[in-house]
Amino acid sequence: MKVDMNQSRRNLLKLGGVALAMIPVVALAAKNDAMRTAMKYKDSPDGEKQCATCLQFVPGKTANDKGGCKLFPGDTEVSPKGSCVAWAKKA
Numbered sequence: 741m742k743v744d745m746n747q748s749r750r751n752l753l754k755l756g757g758v759a760l761a762m763i764p765v766v767a768l769a770a771k772n773d774a775m776r777t778a779m780k781y782k783d784s785p786d787g788e789k790q791c792a793t794c795l796q797f798v799p800g801k802t803a804n805d806k807g808g809c810k811l812f813p814g815d816t817e818v819s820p821k822g823s824c825v826a827w828a829k830k831a
């Protein structure tokens with residue numbers, strides 16, 4: 741009986757590994773189009789206003805990498821040089 745449970749566990753782990761391998765890499769990059777439209781997001785600054793200086797910005801790996809925005813759930817393609825109507829100066 742114990743052997744059967746270990747085999748079942750192994751099979752379950754293998755199945756999980758296969759399922760993870762099937763997730764396409766492109767799924768990791770996403771845009772929240774609804775919020776982008778609602779907030780009039782654009783990939784360029786609005787004068788001094790840009791995502792890199794906004795309270796809501798979640799930086800990427802480096803200062804020039806795309807990141808996220810706390811107001812755009814699931815969006816990983818927010819440019820540090822972008823802007824929208826919800827810009828609020830970072831303290």
Ligand code: SF4
Nearest residue numbers: 791794796797809824
């Ligand atoms: S609220 Fe607007 S300006 Fe601020 S980080 Fe998000 S998208 Fe950029």
